[in-house]
Amino acid sequence: xxxxxxxxxxxxxxxxxxxxxxxxxxxxxxxxxxxxxxxxxxxxxxxxxxxxxxxxxxxxxxxxxxxxxxxxxxxxxxxxxxxxxxxxxxxxxxxxxxxxxxxxxxxxxxxxxxxxxxxxxxxxxxxxxxxxxxxxxxxxxxxxxxxxxxxxxxxxxxxxxxxxxxxxxxxxxxxxxxxxxxxxxxxxxxxxxxxxxxxxxxxxxxxxxxxxxxxxxxxxxxxxxxxxxxxxxxxxxxxxxxxxxxxxxxxxxxxxxxxxxxxxxxxxxxxxxxxxxxxxxxxxxxxxxxxxxxxxxxxxxxxxxxxxxxxxxxxxxxxxxxxxxxxxxxxxxxxx
Amino acid sequence: xxxxxxxxxxxxxxxxxxxxxxxxxxxxxxxxxxxxxxxxxxxxxxxxxxxxxxxxxxxxxxxxxxxxxxxxxxxxxxxxxxxxxxxxxxxxxxxxxxxxxxxxxxxxxxxxxxxxxxxxxxxxxxxxxxxxxxxxxxxxxxxxxxxxxxxxxxxxxxxxxxxxxxxxxxxxxxxxxxxxxxxxxxxxxxxxxxxxxxxxxxxxxxxxxxxxxxxxxxxxxxxxxxxxxxxxxxxxxxxxxxxxxxxxxxxxxxxxxxxxxxxxxxxxxxxxxxxxxxxxxxxxxxxxxxxxxxxxxxxxxxxxxxx
Ligand SMILES: Nc1ncnc2c1ncn2[C@@H]1O[C@H](COP(=O)(O)OP(=O)(O)OP(=O)(O)O)[C@@H](O)[C@H]1O
Ligand SMILES: [Mg+2]
Numbered sequence: 001x002x003x004x005x006x007x008x009x010x011x012x013x014x015x016x017x018x019x020x021x022x023x024x025x026x027x028x029x030x031x032x033x034x035x036x037x038x039x040x041x042x043x044x045x046x047x048x049x050x051x052x053x054x055x056x057x058x059x060x061x062x063x064x065x066x067x068x069x070x071x072x073x074x075x076x077x078x079x080x081x082x083x084x085x086x087x088x089x090x091x092x093x094x095x096x097x098x099x100x101x102x103x104x105x106x107x108x109x110x111x112x113x114x115x116x117x118x119x120x121x122x123x124x125x126x127x128x129x130x131x132x133x134x135x136x137x138x139x140x141x142x143x144x145x146x147x148x149x150x151x152x153x154x155x156x157x158x159x160x161x162x163x164x165x166x167x168x169x170x171x172x173x174x175x176x177x178x179x180x181x182x183x184x185x186x187x188x189x190x191x192x193x194x195x196x197x198x199x200x201x202x203x204x205x206x207x208x209x210x211x212x213x214x215x216x217x218x219x220x221x222x223x224x225x226x227x228x229x230x231x232x233x234x235x236x237x238x239x240x241x242x243x244x245x246x247x248x249x250x251x252x253x254x255x256x257x258x259x260x261x262x263x264x265x266x267x268x269x270x271x272x273x274x275x276x277x278x279x280x281x282x283x284x285x286x287x288x289x290x291x292x293x294x295x296x297x298x299x300x301x302x303x304x305x306x307x308x309x310x311x312x313x314x315x316x317x318x319x320x321x322x323x324x325x326x327x328x329x330x331x332x333x334x335x336x
Numbered sequence: 337x338x339x340x341x342x343x344x345x346x347x348x349x350x351x352x353x354x355x356x357x358x359x360x361x362x363x364x365x366x367x368x369x370x371x372x373x374x375x376x377x378x379x380x381x382x383x384x385x386x387x388x389x390x391x392x393x394x395x396x397x398x399x400x401x402x403x404x405x406x407x408x409x410x411x412x413x414x415x416x417x418x419x420x421x422x423x424x425x426x427x428x429x430x431x432x433x434x435x436x437x438x439x440x441x442x443x444x445x446x447x448x449x450x451x452x453x454x455x456x457x458x459x460x461x462x463x464x465x466x467x468x469x470x471x472x473x474x475x476x477x478x479x480x481x482x483x484x485x486x487x488x489x490x491x492x493x494x495x496x497x498x499x500x501x502x503x504x505x506x507x508x509x510x511x512x513x514x515x516x517x518x519x520x521x522x523x524x525x526x527x528x529x530x531x532x533x534x535x536x537x538x539x540x541x542x543x544x545x546x547x548x549x550x551x552x553x554x555x556x557x558x559x560x561x562x563x564x565x566x567x568x569x570x571x572x573x574x575x576x577x578x579x580x581x582x583x584x585x586x587x588x589x590x591x592x593x594x595x596x597x598x599x600x601x602x603x604x605x606x607x608x609x610x611x612x613x614x615x616x617x618x619x620x621x622x623x624x625x626x627x628x629x630x631x632x633x634x635x636x637x638x639x640x641x642x643x
Contacts, residue, residue: 071534079532081532085529086532089547
């Protein structure tokens, strides 16, 4: 069974066309991540799925039922907001239980589900506190707990970690992955952090300007991007695009090469000068200005003695090169 | 040593505070204490003499004075009760309706409801007197037009209705203030909290009672205490509509009109600044007690929520 199926979903705010013909399926138990630049419509798509916004056209089906006209609470979804959106006047316990009480569940059921969720999220010691008395990470866990107790068919997360500091973000990321394994629930997760996307996702959906650019597993997208946008969006440091520095490219064609696939080679066809060095300990990133005035990033593993101002020659394996036509679509490698 | 010493007296603080302190003292603190002081004196044979608490003894002990005082206080309490039971709930309800994003023309309604607040009491009192007048008023004709003429009473002229009627006129005039304060409080509730509620199935009326109302309780507290202070200081509307005798037969007499009559005199009654000040001091005490009960008893239990 499919957890979610979107067919030709469009959304306009007045004359602003935000989502354009979105088609998407989420299988049961799948972890799907939406990524894309700011303003591309990720949150809007999530809100359409949740029912907080109505789709202008197209159908939204959750668990096999078309839910276009169903209010959010009856869609079998639970949403975790970026700002946590906890009820400030209620204790942690009541925050988690309010939705169940509203559904008319008995106190015994509410207590049981809340204590199960709080045990899972390590919140047992905080049940009587109010949100104002919790740290950011604890609030985030309460927000996740509030979603868990509803036992939804589909979890929706809108940038849940973006208000947390780096260390906590990593911990919570691991917790969310663990949660996904224990609950084996379907989840949709919006982020613009590509590390979150790559590490959590079974399937990544790359959005741009309200359109789906590509859907696939993290490695599929990394190894086989459909176009220049996806190629440049995933991977850090991002892919280098060259149009002048290498010979033999057809007019308008761009060559894409990931920074880790470039290497020093005295006979390499790209020559340039190092303009900046970043030493990260495990890796060394070089910025190289080519003779054709394009800037490249080179990622070297381990530590490297190269200094700013050094002249270098670089080469790459043909198998690692990507070619894109004028419109940014993948092109076949030029016939030799 | 060129550096100014840290423990030195900070003259600039005094200089910056002085204008506000001087103005506030001149127009608020000095008159307050002068009034309190006046209530401990009396005039005997054109001479002002110290009588201690004698004036208060008269006000509460003398049958004629105390009857008037308790009548005014009782009327004032009723005046306040009507505001609390009618003005504030209606203000909250209007604010809740106005804050609904689906309502069209909400800016128009908001202004229309708020405008009476900026009208003068004299205009409001006079206008309502005309509207409700049995002779030239439009109220009887309007009720007649919808077949409810039998409901009409000369509301301002009957002892049993006059105070309630004037209270409702005051409610009509001031309902915009609680509405605006609550409206602002409702707008400050983040949308995401309400959307989280929507995902939990809490919409419509239950969203109001379970989420919005608890979050605006602090504003409701402030409104209650503002209403209390304004009502126990009220004077103008009654004076404009019914005159200083607060008729019929003192049935609309509140502390403000009682004090005015006593202090300045009216018709056959001679003005007595000392008894007037005594009443003013009593009003001050009542308001002080009320505000303290609010500050120490109620406000501490209300939480202010930071979003
Ligand atoms: N209520 C609205 N009315 C009009 N336009 C809106 C509304 N909500 C969103 N938009 C527009 O829709 C587009 C997509 O917004 P959305 O919030 O979905 O972006 P996003 O991908 O979540 O971005 P971010 O990563 O910054 O959160 C934006 O251009 C935004 O201006
Ligand atoms: Mg967003």
